[in-house]
Amino acid sequence: MPTPDQQAKLEHLWAITASDTDAKRERDERLLRENGWNVEVTVEQIFSLPAHDDAVRTFAPLSFLPRLPRFLLPPSRPSITSRDPAASAHAYVRDLELLSPTAALPDFWVGSYRDFVADVRAQCRVGLVVLTCGEHEDDDAFKREVLCDPEFANALRENEVMIWAADVRGREGYQVAQTLLATTYPSLFFLSLLPAPQSTKPRLQVITHLAGPPSTTTSTSSVLQTLSTVVLPRASALLARLRRERAALEESRHLRAQQDAAFREAERRDRERVEAARQAAALERAQAERAAAELVRKARHAQDCKTWRRYARKSLLPPQPTGAGAGAVRIALRTPLDAQRHVRLFAPGASTLPLFVWAETLLIPPEDTADTDPDAPPEGYHHEWAFRLVTTYPRKEVELVEDGGEGGEDAWRIVKEAGGALFVERIEGAEWGASGDESDDEVVSD
Numbered sequence: 001m002p003t004p005d006q007q008a009k010l011e012h013l014w015a016i017t018a019s020d021t022d023a024k025r026e027r028d029e030r031l032l033r034e035n036g037w038n039v040e041v042t043v044e045q046i047f048s049l050p051a052h053d054d055a056v057r058t059f060a061p062l063s064f065l066p067r068l069p070r071f072l073l074p075p076s077r078p079s080i081t082s083r084d085p086a087a088s089a090h091a092y093v094r095d096l097e098l099l100s101p102t103a104a105l106p107d108f109w110v111g112s113y114r115d116f117v118a119d120v121r122a123q124c125r126v127g128l129v130v131l132t133c134g135e136h137e138d139d140d141a142f143k144r145e146v147l148c149d150p151e152f153a154n155a156l157r158e159n160e161v162m163i164w165a166a167d168v169r170g171r172e173g174y175q176v177a178q179t180l181l182a183t184t185y186p187s188l189f190f191l192s193l194l195p196a197p198q199s200t201k202p203r204l205q206v207i208t209h210l211a212g213p214p215s216t217t218t219s220t221s222s223v224l225q226t227l228s229t230v231v232l233p234r235a236s237a238l239l240a241r242l243r244r245e246r247a248a249l250e251e252s253r254h255l256r257a258q259q260d261a262a263f264r265e266a267e268r269r270d271r272e273r274v275e276a277a278r279q280a281a282a283l284e285r286a287q288a289e290r291a292a293a294e295l296v297r298k299a300r301h302a303q304d305c306k307t308w309r310r311y312a313r314k315s316l317l318p319p320q321p322t323g324a325g326a327g328a329v330r331i332a333l334r335t336p337l338d339a340q341r342h343v344r345l346f347a348p349g350a351s352t353l354p355l356f357v358w359a360e361t362l363l364i365p366p367e368d369t370a371d372t373d374p375d376a377p378p379e380g381y382h383h384e385w386a387f388r389l390v391t392t393y394p395r396k397e398v399e400l401v402e403d404g405g406e407g408g409e410d411a412w413r414i415v416k417e418a419g420g421a422l423f424v425e426r427i428e429g430a431e432w433g434a435s436g437d438e439s440d441d442e443v444v445s446d
Helices: 004-017 022-034 039-047 050-055 062-067 085-099 113-123 140-145 150-158 171-180 220-315 353-361 406-415
Strands: 126-133 161-167 187-194 203-211 329-334 343-346 385-392 420-426 442-445
Touching: 004 022, 004 039, 022 039, 085 161, 085 442, 113 126, 113 161, 113 171, 113 203, 126 140, 126 150, 126 171, 140 220, 150 220, 161 171, 171 187, 187 220, 203 220, 220 329, 220 353, 329 353, 329 406, 343 353, 353 385, 385 406
Parallel strands: 126 161, 329 420, 343 442
Antiparallel strands: 126 187, 187 203, 329 343, 385 420
16 A cells, blocks of 8 residues: 555656556556656656557656646546536536626537537637636636636637637546646637648647636737737638538538429429329219219110000000990090190099009100010119199199009099099109190090
């Protein structure tokens, strides 16, 4: 177990070599023991090792390392344990606001250092990284005189400089200090995209580094003079060109996106027109098919109706009674088809069906003689009566009573009271009969 003096030398060595793993720290302790706890010799030995290239630092001449003041050395480990970079950044800004409540602070970038660097690169801006140490004797003076200085904040805004700050006692600040090789606090690093040798793409690099007390090296005037005479002359032209190129690229992408959107919209409208035309054509075709089918149905119905009339004339219409004493009733029937009066004898009974059948048979063409009437009705045909029989005056309707029905005698009484004079009245909307030449002749059926 090392003595307190040996432990102090070991921590001093770890601070110089930035050994952050257990393996490296065990190596440092082993070498320090082998060198008789001589820090300078051990540092020389470690920095000469080929495997320690990543640990090379330009802190100061190694001969001065044992005599460096403790406040100039980075802390051996972070003492602020917050792991959230955004929370640490917010806390840093709140501390500045408490330190100088009335100051107009710069627009600090809140987030991790990695995201800050990515944003600096994406926006093609100058970035300023500020690293401070709360244990440093100049820390409060630097924050009050520089970070809270309105002139400093205005200069950063006018030149569109993005700023990120952290305390090296925190995890994020400590890691950034190790990355940027910061050894003295406060430290300011100006970053920018710069031409890279043997590469067509610019790379983010450190333009210059300021470190030291706020009374001299890191005073507001010194920082702004460095910004105006070193940083901006070196970076402004390239950054302006990159922003123009990216703006042109973004405009091109936006235009292409608009064109793609317009093309998709036109394509959508074309598809809708094609679909509408297809649906219209399908509808028209369906309507035409329905109309053709309806014509066929009507034609078949009409033919079946004609066939049924001839069948009814042969099978459903009773023959005329003979002899005057048979109680026959002389029926005179007029139709809306012509002015003829059709006369025929009927024997009253329990059914008025013969009267309706007779009215239907009046529509049979003369060329269709009775000797060719069919013996059976059309298959699947159901006859619908498209007319009613009424007396002329007073108007009374003669009910259709088929065989086996009730009310036939009453219907025949109405016919008799009217003197056998009946009229065919077409039901509204029904198609019954056909046009023919009007005549005042009396037609007497056989």
